[in-house]
Amino acid sequence: MTDDAPAGRLTLNLMHFARALRAAGLPVGPGKVLQAVEAVEAVGLSNRTDFYWALHAIFVNRHDQSELFDQAFHVFWRNPDILKKMMSLMLPKARTEAPPDRPEMAQRLAEALHGSGAEQEEPEKTEIELDASFTVSAAERLQDKDFEKMTGEEMAQAKRLLARLALPLAEVTTRRYRSDPMGPRVDPRATLRRMLRSGGELSDLARKRRRTRPPPLVVLCDISGSMTRYSRMLLHFMHAVTNDRDRVYSFVFGTRLTNITRHLRHKDVDVALDAVSGAVADWSGGTRIGTALHAFNRTWARRVLGQGAVVLLITDGLDRDAGEGLAAEAERLHKSCRRLVWLNPLLRWEGFAPKSSGIRALLPHVDDFLAAHSLNSLADLAGVLSAHGPRRSPGLRRWLKEAAG
Template sequence: MSAADTPAARKPGDRLALNLMHFARALRAAGLPVGPGKLLEAIEAVEAVGLGNRADFYWALHAVLVTRHDQSELFDQAFHVFWRNPDILKRMMAMMLPTVRTEATTNQPEMSQRVADALREAAPGVEAPEKTEIELEASFTVSAAERLQSKDFETMTAAEMAEAKRMLARIALPVAEATTRRFRPDPSGPRVDPRATLRRMLRAGGDLTDLARRRRRTRPPPLVVLCDISGSMTRYSRMLLHFMHAVTNDRDRVHSFVFGTRLTNITRHLRHKDVDVAVDAVSQAVADWSGGTRIGSALRSFNRVWARRVLGQGAIVLLITDGLDRDAGEGLADEADRLHKSCRRLVWLNPLLRWEGFAPKSSGIRALLPHVDDFRAAHSLNSLAELADVLSREGPRRHEGMRRWLKEAAG
């Protein structure tokens, strides 16, 4: 190697391009769609804004490399770690090293496991150690698929999230069929069909014939999904959008809405067969992603604008939110009560139920609980599979397990 090819002899611009290349690799490993074209655009953006201001440098890369709202958090963590923010770097190192977590560290912001894995793999100048193959007896161990099904969405790596999204695409949500006002012919039906009987008699020339019978038609009721996309739900709303897309393309009469500080109808966007195109369309249509939460205001908009259009024929409503309301539950109880009376069944899915010590203490949760029929977790593939099992059979309007939650909320 000549002297001109040594690292010390490289131009500053060459070193910057090399660092940007490694940064792009880290983002791609963390799950962001960053290709060679994006890298060239990032280099041009940095050359345009210069390196004199760290904020300008950050937002120049953000404008080029981030295409959806749900990618902002991963980009932010990866940027501050790669370009040396000491606080976040310590948290990443703590994830890489076998240290013991203490109570004093539980209140600190969590570092994304995907970012830690990506930066560990994409670190420039570090060769990965040779892997030693070890044979293990796995007769009585849990399979990787089973572990993934029970793993929290928040703790998944990029590879695990990609596999979980593929598994979500195969989830079906069979809802128990409900009787309608229309009838269908049935020789053993419980009701006599006068018109069909008269037609038979006319065809027989007025002679007596067997009575025609009928029974009511059954059809799965409409499904309405209201999903919270506020800042506290960001890490779950990404996966839940894939769940909503799978449900929308698996059955008819599914209406999907998202809300933070306002309500947005995303039904049309989720009907696209390609999930990436659908999620990208949703991110462009929603203006309040990862912001505050105004559950009462969102339910008020739904009750006054959309309820009469989509809640006909005994619709089932899935309300996906952690119940943390910026307005401290103001007006939430009245709107939840109106929604509950307008639908066949109101099911609340709350990711906070993954904690064993969960208690309904916030005002938003206390306002919602008395007006829902079922209260379940929504943090893993298993929890969503349990939801499919619950909705596939007809049960009581108010679930028995709700009594405990209502007692805790009242106490």
């Protein structure tokens, strides 16, 4: 890379590089392209490291975007070894399941840099009739697919589905009443008003019943390093839930607790997540679940857990402090809410066992223990929350026995 590179070609390449980053999932707009051109003009092209960090400062807003930017930079700006590796990901073009050792982020990056095939010339299509009675549609496969294994296109489809996801909560009875001709209680005031309107003549008794409304929803989401692969999709889920109903309070935690309720109320999900990234300082770091729950119980519990709130705790239970103080804080949280639901991505593994000290400390104090790794798992959550049943699910007993054993 030298200073005598044609400026026009450099600007064009920066534009194509920004387009590739946007296709790979980074929030890049025209304004950032102009800023990148100004930054490159300021640092020059004599030093590759300065060029790298100038673009990094412009295009990377969150810690979890750094790895994707690094791969894209070395591929786009002519690193032969990585380019050869990325090109190998594109051959063959058959739609097969990625092998376990293949990085999913690299797969999405390859699609962004080389195109998904939509812009290429399509060969002549021959009509072939197939019997699809025993096949599974792409939409059905996407519902069951692990977030970690999704390509860039599949992640975009999943985010659109999450935006339409409804999370109904079983309504709870309040202290207020509403008029109802078939209500179980007599409404004396309404009855007297009715008699006054009729000149004091006797009339039918007015009746009333208690109002019902969905309880508040509180979401506590782990954004530590072990949850990085799922935190982005789960934040989209939290944004959809926040904009679908009132009285939703959202928090994220790694080594500390951060309230992101106000940020997620923005209707535009990209703007909302950019605001969240600016407010959170501990992305992809360690996990101190007990410390985070202590901060929530001390500072926020009385503010947001009134009127029988339901709490969603999203974490894998891998605690940096080995579960120190976690049981006491989880017990206090459980006693302060109507229902405590734990969503754990590790439940996607068939051989999962509650052996971690953090998991063993949390399990006795939750009402439901569910997976959170796919669209179907989040849809199952909706079914659990909308059902009128016992506070503790029967399936939790199995996990408690394994943890005790």
